[in-house]
Amino acid sequence: MAHDHFRDRIPGTPRFKEKDKKKPLGTEPFFPNFLLKEWIVGSLFLVAFILWIIFNPVHLTDVADPNPSGFIPMPDWYFLFLYQLLKYFPGDMVWMGTVVIPGIASGLLILAPWLDNSKARHPFKRPVATTAMVLTLLLMIWMTYEAEVQHEDALANAPKPVDKSDMPTDTAIVDEGDAGAAVFKQSCAGCHGQDMKGAVGPYLLGVGNKYDAAQLEEVITKGFPPGMPPGGGLSDKEKIKEVAAWLSKQKQK
């Protein structure tokens, strides 16, 4: 019998299988037949994914620094357009960028099937919907690009972190109750740190090894424009003398 079937077949058409007749379309049991197929496909993807990360491992970067200088936080790329939107509504208006505009946009997207109920499917036959979508996409791409450019700019202009590789490990501050210590706290610590370990300006621990009192007076009076104003912001010569004398005692072994 099977032989007859074979001969009746029109060349080039799929062979009719007797068992297919008993199984009309859409009657395959969900469990276990269909689910099994799903699981097989799922496991294949999982194995492929595992292999992918084994051969392309993601390496950890620097240890997180709770007190970073010059770190500018930035969201992942797919949120950059929203991040950029916030910049157009600074301060008190930020709710426009966080709630109102994204709310209106996603509301319109949800309502799109009711707002645009045209039967036509070709994009050119639905000019309003197509134009709105293209414009929105272009705007998102442009804002993403703009956010990236502004971030690069900010990074390039950020103050460089202070190099502390040579900072003395014996970090005690020499303080014999000099008047200069108080001057330092008030006028210099903002940039050089209360602990003298540096902030915007370099660390000054052990600066007495580098300059004597007279040299310090000169260095401070001149300043380091633009990083440090002349006198470190002090115009009182007496105070500069005091702080210079105190700094010259900051010697480390």
Ligand code: HEC
């Ligand atoms: C606005 C920030 C700022 C203030 C305020 C400031 N400094 Fe500075 N200071 C700097 C910066 C930045 C540098 C390094 C500039 C450079 O190397 O280009 C510096 C450099 C120095 C140096 C040279 C350090 C070295 O290793 O060569 C000394 C000494 C110094 N400051 C002392 C002082 C004193 C004393 C005061 C307070 C009277 C003071 N600074 C106030 C920012 C500041």
